[in-house]
Amino acid sequence: MARGRALTVATLGALSQLLSALAFAGFGGVALWLLSRPRARMAALMPSPRWLIVAAIASAIWCAALYRFAPGSSEAMVARSLRDLAMLGWLGATFWPARAPMPGPPRLILRLLVTICTIALAGGIAAHVQSATAGVWLSPALGVSGMIVAIGGLLIIDGAARRASAGLRMPVMAVAGGFAMLWAYELNVQLIGALTGKPASTLIHLIPAVALMIVPTFVLAAMDIGRERIRLSRSVATRTLVLLGAAAYLILIGLAGAVARLVGGDYGELAQGVFLIVALGAGGLLLLSARTRAWLAVMISKHFFEHRYDYRAEWMRFTATLAQGAKEDGSEDDRNLHRRVAKALAELTGSPGALLLLPDAQGAFRVAEQWHWPAGLEEGATLPLRSSFMLQESRHIVDLDAERRGAAPDGEGLAIPGWLLADTRAWVVVPVLHFQRMIAVAVLHRPPVSRPLDWEDLDVLRIAGQQAASYLAESQSLEALSEAKRFDEFNRRFAFIMHDIKNLASQLSLLARNAERHADKPEFRADMIGTLKISAGRLSDLLVRLSPRERRAVEAGRALVEPLLRDVAAEMRPRRALFVGCQAGLAAWGDAASIRQIVQHLAANAIDASPAGTPVQVVAVAQQGRARIDVIDQGAGMTRAFIRDELFKPFVSTKDGGFGLGAFEALGLAQAMGGSIEVASEPGKGSDFTLWLPLADTREDAGTGEPIGKVA
Incomplete structure (x- = not known):
């Protein structure tokens, strides 16, 4: 077993040396390439091109120390301090240039980290120059300073990400992400060593692999690509959060087991069992409770995303629902456009149901269609003529909760009917306007997690209402066109009949004139009788053709x-x-x-x-x-x-x-x-x-x- 373990350590050491050499070659080549590029072009790509070159050179020196000495040696830790100093300088110069200085707390943290790195670098060099055995006491001190710098560096990167504007290119953010990955890995290695009481040799030997992974970010940062701001889709971001949550859960289980072993006693299995029960309970709650899922979605959208809505995904789903909404059983398309409009507006805001009111002959709006609205709607629920007129004139999206509290400044002018205010399930009233004409009114059901409307909700509902109005207006135009075609067919048929009637009238008039002169002739009377029979038959045919039924x-x-x-x-x-x-x-x-x-x-x-x-x-x-x-x-x-x-x-x-x-x-x-x-x-x-x-x-x-x- 001892021989196999020695072989494994030797293999890891050889692999670590190979990766260190590759990383050294990568950072060295990047530094030379950056030095050869024109300064004007580099300055146009990023605020701090010189600091990027310094960071590449310092990283190359650190990788050389990893190759020459072991990754966990005191010499490598001293070189790491030089690398951290260059990385902190690049972060400060890139995200907080002279025209936008760093605020107080981040500036204090950055100065503290720079001081720690400087002391560690100078002290490490001095200790190695004066004593060959400095590594005995120097390594723990450099390890603690490295943990402090890694934590502070992650805080600086978090502030930089919040500070980042649309003017910064995505590859620049990728360099910052590479630094964060390196610091997070080193912090994880140090924490495991501190908790277990012995260094994690396998993870330490793999540090050059992490360094090699961030080399391409330096290349991307200096290339003429990615000037536009790049964002992950909301679905990918959500999946990433889920994976991070699972990783955090596993880390907590490991830390709990390590703490239990340090304290003593058989608490490790108890801690893991408690974590498992908590995880199963949280998963079951998310699976069975729609309210919990809605609350989680609201919290994630509020705290992790810049906007409440994923506009691209929501608009594609909204348009697809309006154009061809599938029935709930999936058997065929829902041909009821009014139901599809109610469904599309409800799904946009996470509402479980909706009502759609359409105008009647008197101008009042009555409930014409509903989507998943629970039973118990008041009979004859209408929006009176005055209310509909004021809603059309104001084009106001009504927050019914604000109306019930009396907090809406224009609530009296809108004259919201009592049945709508009394039904606490009703949440929002959305006028569906087409060229300043209100053709429908949507009432959205309260979502599982109720929230007040903000400017983003109002803008989305207003635009969505206009889009839905175009579909309803097109449907009404098609119905009017179909009716006009039926009238046109009738008029067309009547025009042909008028033509035939004119011919019959001319023929009968001629017959009447000839009868005055030839009525006493038997031959004429025989022809007259035959002509009258033919004319009578044709008149009967004309009456049949004039029938409102479809042409025979x-x-x-x-x-x-x-x-x-x-x-x-x-x-x-x-x-x-x-x-x-x-x-x-x-x-x-x-x-x-x-x-x-x-x-x-x-x-x-x-x-x-x-x-x-x-x-x-x-x-x-x-x-x-x-x-x-x-x-x-x-x-x-x-x-x-x-x-x-x-x-x-x-x-x-x-x-x-x-x-x-x-x-x-x-x-x-x-x-x-x-x-x-x-x-x-x-x-x-x-x-x-x-x-x-x-x-x-x-x-x-x-x-x-x-x-x-x-x-x-």
Whole structure:
């Protein structure tokens, strides 16, 4: 066993020498590199570049002493005093420059530490020069002075961290952190040796490893990087605090055991058992008590962070909740925007629930939605018109606790209703404003650990309320747009019907005028009866189309073209005879009523555009695998620009009193059946409207003899 222990000590000694050599090379190289850099550039990077060079040189000398002598030797401790003196000088010059002198207590501590380091350095050198056996009494004295300097140095670094401003770069803070790590490690080694009565040789031999770890911080401090202030995220900082707490717990257990062994008696196991019980009790309290967790979160946020809120994380969660809040069971998204708004505002401040009040027809705000608000809300809970008006005008976030105490200066003007003040669960009233208009009011439930509102709460709630208002306003705009679209659809349908009614009225007027002259003719009376039947049928169809229900869907199937053309010719006969020609057995694939309506529109327009006595032809053939129906007139014709830019636009017409909807509706019906309309026309030469439709025989040959669907 003794041989193995000797081997371990020898191995540790060799490893310590290797690490010391590496650390010496590192600090020496850094010092030479810093000396070679331009002074102007170094001065722009940090307030005290010379002291950083001095600290690097002193650290290199200390590492040389660690290599030449043992890390726990008196010679190494003397070199450590030189290193501590340089480190203290760098801290003072960096964090308390001449333009911002150090306050009284830190200045006193720094002077005391400098004095101790100077005495230790001078006394150690003198003792070694005068006596070769000075290490017998010098090592304990240097050990005590080292502990004092380490404790004081940590206090100086804590004050420096508090003093640090946004102008100091993060690598400079990293150098200070490296110094703190080195002092904390050495202090831990000294404390363990003092408590156990013997030096911790393993930890002492690893001191060069810690020195080697802080070499990169010197390099970073002198490089052109990291000018901006760098912060850890709140989650990482919280996890670090948890780890530090666990480490402190383990250290306390070790110290308790060491003290128990020094006192004597079997108290070590008792102390460890007590610590274990306390730890389990604290853990169970945190796990089971929401109030305790909330209190701990408040304390950590208050004492460890500059701001109460982690704005980046909170804003991302707030926006995600508003945009797509998941249901509590995780099954699907919550489509209720009002509940999501209440939830987002509540989670922002740690409130367990919230109410959302929306305006009614009279302008008062009523409870429209709630998120986790306990039962017992008063029936008819409203915010009166006067209260809502004052809240909108003032844009004031109301602290209801202050209102209940009468401490709010503008409480009387806001006229907070009695039911809200009587319900002690209500904590804050947040107006949700959109461009100075209040579109909702949120009432937040009191958090588990109640606290007064400060400026940060008010700013966050005000901005969050505006963000939530934009979502609510967008939702209201979408609802209004949907309603406007329904009205537009009704108006569009009514415009088409008015167009058809105009055509029917013209046809009936012509029939009435002709009846005055030809009523005694049997042929005319027969045509008149047929025309009246067709007109009555079309009026019935118009009434159906005017129904507020969704526009009917029509069946797409095999439609014989010739009977449709004969019906159109019979309908148009009172106005003008149509010359109809159709290929025998021609069948199109589409809705028969829609095809008839298209041909009616095109024929009526052709008749209107043609002079009296000129023919209008309707010809249907199969061509290029499609059904082709041409409506040809010899009227005034149209220009290419008119055909391209205006012909198929609604409410554009060349006829007096025309609606300009015939060609537009015809094109829409044709496209709905998979067809199209082409126009060939020239001014003075008439027009040819060609309706192209799928050929029914082709569809049947493809195996689609039955109707394949519906055309809207």
